[in-house]
Amino acid sequence: MSEPVRLSRRVAELAACSRADAEAYIEGGWVRVDGKVVESPQHMVAGETVELDPEAVLEQPEPATIVFHKPVGIDAISGRTEAVGLVTPDTRWAEDPSGVRLLQRHFVRLTPLVPLDRDASGLMVLTQDGRVWRRLTEDADQIEHEYVVEVAGEIAPYGLHRLNNGGLRYQGRELAPCKVSWQNEIRLRFAIKAVRPGQLQDMCAQVGLDVVAIRRLRVGKIPLTKMPVGQWRYVPVSARF
The missing domain is CATH 3.10.290.10 (RNA-binding S4 domain)
Structure with a gap:
């Protein structure tokens, strides 16, 4: 030997x-x-x-950015059950269209960004890329998020107008206008910036509605798409939030 x-x-x-x-x-x-x-x-x-590999090329691997479909009951940033622990080679979406080659190094020092309530589901972002980190932290309040919020109860008179046009308050600050519309009889669609944990529930409560479920569909220009709960895909380096 x-x-x-x-x-x-x-x-x-x-x-x-x-x-x-x-x-x-x-x-x-x-x-x-x-x-x-x-x-x-x-x-x-x-x-x-x-x-x-006969197709090997000489290039340094790019840092990974990942979009994960967080389940309800999982902590996005920190807590008892952190989402990063569910991002493994086995949970990659089989239909990931990114074309990025899976590397073990992509699962090292993945930083979760853009908070999402433990009781909410939907899109969250994890990255190794300092450029993405800066964009989603330093410019966080300028990036629009889209949510579908399932509600119960009867909305107060002019409630939809109040949700759209600002004037509501949360944690001592007046909220800016956002875009809210009915998706169907029990679901509201929010397009909103600078959202804080618990804010959507409080906004709905101020117009007489109880929140049943929240799902984030988009962060900036990056959508969740039809990726199943508990799975993830790569965000190409060329993509922009």
């Missing part, structure tokens, strides 16, 4: 390339050891079969 060596050295010999290029191939998920993708250049190999 040959002496163990770093995978990067074996790939450099196999591909007749520099050690730096070998590391780039490995980190890009292009190298298999006994049929399994290994992304660590420091991985030690001896007699294992090492293969470089």
Whole structure:
């Protein structure tokens, strides 16, 4: 049996390339050891079969941004059951149209953004990309979110007008106008900026309605689409919120 060596050295010999290029191939998920993708250049190999994908390209992997369909009862940012724990290779949406290659490194240091109530479901965003982090934190109040809110009860006179035109208050601040319409007899559709946890429930209560369920459909320009609950997809690097 040959002496163990770093995978990067074996790939450099196999591909007749520099050690730096070998590391780039490995980190890009292009190298298999006994049929399994290994992304660590420091991985030690001896007699294992090492293969470089014939379609391998030399490029640094882009940081991942992921859209997840959060179920009810799961914490978006922090808590007992955090959503990031449900984002695994096995829960990727089979119909993900992004074309992004799945890498194990995409599940390391994923930061959840844009809060969503524990009792709500729908779109949430997790990212490794500092550009996305800055956009969704520093510009958060300028980004429109879209929700469907299922309600019960009878809306107060001029209630829809009040929801749309501002003047309601939440946590001591006057709320700006937003766009609210009936989707059907029991569901309101909100397009709203600078929404805070618990705000939609409070707004509905101020016009005589009880909230039964909330689902977020969109953050900025990124929609939830028909992705099932508990699954996720990549957001291409070229996409903008």
